[in-house]
Amino acid sequence: MDNLFLINRREFLKKISAFAGSTAVVASMPWLKTFSNDLHGKSPNEKVRLGVIGVGDRGRALLLNLQAFMNEANVEIAAVCDNYEPNYQRAINITGGKAKAFYDYRKLLEMKDLDGVIIATPLHEHKRMTIDALNAGMHVFCEKAMARSIDDVKLMYDAHVETKKILQTGHQRMFSPVYLTAIDKIHSGGLGQVTHMRAFWHRNGDWRRPVPKGHPELDRKINWRLYDEYSAGLFTELLSHQMQVANWVKKSYPVSVVANGSINFWKQGREVYDDIACIFDYEDGTQFVYDSINSNKHYGIEEQILGSKGTMELEMNKIYSETPPPPPAILNLINDIEKGVFRTIPIGGASWIPETASNYHGEFIEQNYKMDESKLQLEAFVRYIREDKAPEELTLQGYYSSVWVLLAEQAAKTRERVELPKKYLV
Amino acid sequence: MRDLIIKKEILRREFIIWMVLFALSFVLNLFAIIKYNSNWMELITQIHIVLFISLFLYAFSAIVRILYSGLRNLYRSFKKPAE
Incomplete structure (x- = not known):
């Protein structure tokens, strides 16, 4: 290996x-x-x-x-x-x-x-x-x-x-081969105009680590992620990564953020939110919509980059064209025969076709990725x-990612739209 | 338990039936490529699907033939005069 x-x-x-x-x-x-x-x-x-x-x-x-x-x-x-x-x-x-x-x-x-x-x-x-x-x-x-x-x-x-x-x-x-290839494709126009980004990080757990018996004073030291004095919780520990990716994709930084947060599931003394949602607005109008929770892990983690010509799911190493290649002719023929034989005859109900997600499974962004x-x-x-x-630029990526997640935390706490004060521009 | 003996002629017949069905599936792929204006490379790249279809058709034909011979034997046994 x-x-x-x-x-x-x-x-x-x-x-x-x-x-x-x-x-x-x-x-x-x-x-x-x-x-x-x-x-x-x-x-x-x-x-x-x-x-x-x-x-x-x-x-x-x-x-x-x-x-x-x-x-x-x-x-x-x-x-x-x-x-x-x-x-x-x-x-x-x-x-x-x-x-x-x-x-x-x-x-x-x-x-x-x-x-x-x-x-x-x-x-x-x-x-x-x-x-x-x-x-x-x-x-x-x-x-x-x-x-x-x-x-x-x-x-x-x-x-x-x-x-x-x-x-x-x-x-x-x-430094991920998948992300490097993906960003190269995005910046060379492979997804068309990127107008929207979505990301999430869902976990099911309270983040609480066991404290040695008889030493309750160590709780804040061990479980620092749960306390406002030491951490901004989901903002600094998870969003930070995806904020950096969003900025990297846009080759830019947001102009404002609105956000909400709550402690709605793990109520055993934590001070940081276990459920957050934010929208970052970029200068060209691109919206970056983000959410993170601690009470359900079904959807896991993802960054979805939506462009006029295609979509990328970076964590899954997948790219989906807006015009997917047609299936092989023989499968097309079988599908058409099947549709002809087993077609449903509408006798009532909705007169529209539901616009559910495409069934297209996409292509890999980077093959044989093991690093x-x-x-x-x-x-x-x-x-x-x-x-x-x-x-x-390496330091700036870290700087602006860190600044913007803290601005998002501020937006969630104040319930106000927050912009970056000029004194923090570097 | 009786030994099952498959004669050479039967094997040859079954092989010919499958070959015919494979040819039929191949023609079906040819027709599909023309109908959907697809890439001629699919004659080769989709050969596994053609093979699968031919096996499916062969299995279907086998079921039909077994049913037919079963019904025929049943009919004959009814027609036989009681002894």
């Missing part, structure tokens, strides 16, 4: 290089450009030394992803940090005790030979850790969303600009470190 993965990854990198050679593609996906650039930061012979701050569920996944390619990419996981004992021990176990372990991230940042840090802590911690790391001269990969408040997101961005250090956010779809974009984004981060810079 590993070999299969490697083969496909190599093919993917080859494809990225081909992509990066195209001016049109680089215009809409400039973060790919680095794959064809010379390295100015560290040569491939020098080790890239990384620290990982926060080894909860996401941090653990990122750590394992790093380990999967660290030898091949000449990366060393030099330090790990978590102030929650089970996670601290987990980090030591995963790294086999080879990485220096810290409870306090500031001690980790004192390691002068670190090239970069990966921050996967609760949302409200992102700002100070990111800014401190950037000021310590390290490149930063910070999990999405960027911060709990728009001011904090802006401060993080400003620190990135001042220090000229990389600030990459964990919006991994930017993990979470790993690819980390590989890219290492490449950016070697080059000592990352394309600014």
Whole structure:
């Protein structure tokens, strides 16, 4: 399986290089450009030394992803940090005790030979850790969303600009082969004019994680996603990804948002909504309609891009033409014979034909897709470190995605149409 | 239990019946391609559907033939004078 993965990854990198050679593609996906650039930061012979701050569920996944390619990419996981004992021990176990372990991230940042840090802590911690790391001269990969408040997101961005250090956010779809191919098709007119986008993320669960017996004080630390002080819930934890995709598709950012939210199912002490709905309005009139719930998972996750010539369902890796190819003639003939033999004779009822969804099953956007974009984004981060810079558009995607989900939260709380204050334009 | 013996002639007959039905299905595909102004490549690309149709027709013909021979035997047994 590993070999299969490697083969496909190599093919993917080859494809990225081909992509990066195209001016049109680089215009809409400039973060790919680095794959064809010379390295100015560290040569491939020098080790890239990384620290990982926060080894909860996401941090653990990122750590394992790093380990999967660290030898091949000449990366060393030099330090790990978590102030929650089970996670601290987990980090030591995963790294086999080879990485220096810290409870306090500031001690980790004192390691002068670190090239970069990966921050996967609760949302409200992102700002100070990111800014401190950037000021310590390290490149930063910070999990999405960027911060709990728009001011904090802006401060993080400003620190990135001042220090000229990389600030990459964990919006991994930017490195997914399916999304890269899809966006290329969309931007080259494959869907016609994109006038509408729909996305949703539905789960059935309360997001509550078990708290060790006898330690109720740890509830807010472990279940930070449920509390307003630490998280905006569905807005920052889920919408953030799909907001980035919508902006990427439109090569633009919204001009306003209206939203609603409620706690209508999980009422056991959570402070963040378990049911949200938002509409983002883009300058060209495109509407991006979004909803996310915690009480039903039937529809799962999807981003639907609706254009005048076709539709894409990005999570399903599917594209549907508005004029689907006709079925084979022999099947057409059989259908017609069947219709002739078994046709229904209307004797009452509706006189119109219901406009139900098309039965056309579409085509795959990208064939033989087996790669993990979470790993690819980390590989890219290492490449950016070697080059000592990352394309600014990469940071801007993370910035505007983070800003707009927080504006959506504001719209839901105030029940007002919200626009982006000019001071946050970058 | 009696052994079931399928004679060579029967096998040949059944094969010919299926071949005829396959040819019929093929012609049906040809007709469909002309009728719906479709791609001639479908003569090859849709051969699996043609094969499926021929097997379906063969199964249908087998049922009809079994029913016919069953009814014929029944009729003959009624016509036989009682001993």
